[in-house]
Amino acid sequence: MSRVLVVDDDPNLRQLVMLRLQKEGHRVLAADSPDEALTVLSDRGAPDVVVLDVTMPGMTGLELLPIMRSLDGCEDLPAIFLSGRVEHHDVAAGRALGATYLTKPFSASALTRAIAALTHVEAGW
Secondary structure (H helix, E strand, O other), X not given: OOEEEEEOOOHHHHHHHHHHHHHOOOEEEEEOOHHHXXXXXXXXXXXXXXXXXXXXXXXXHHHHHHHHHOOOOOOOOOEEEEEOOOOHHHHHHHHXXXXXXXXXXXXXXXXXXXXXXHOOOOOOO
16 A cells, blocks of 8 residues: 655544554554654655645645655655645645645545545555
8 A cells, every 4th residue: 555644733633544544554654743744754755645734833734745845756746635724725726736635524535535546556665
């Protein structure tokens, strides 16, 4: 299955997403902040896909994704935004970055389908 990095400052949602993805067989790492996410990438390399919250303290997921993609080996990092921000301009901003944008509340099946659509990797991490 896929290697997934989940970045969300909400510990309950982060845990829920992690458990669901692990149940589906994915290898999951989590970060509770943009800074921690960058540390994970530096230490572990690029995952197959990153799942990002949009609204986080210090830096939005929309700001974080281009920084992540500027790192060696992460240039084509597939991304999924999970967000409570449902305004057209928010969704358009996420999609302009080439990311899938799912709004909260989201269905676990929608998330797993989005990951499957973005990845085709069976090994690693």
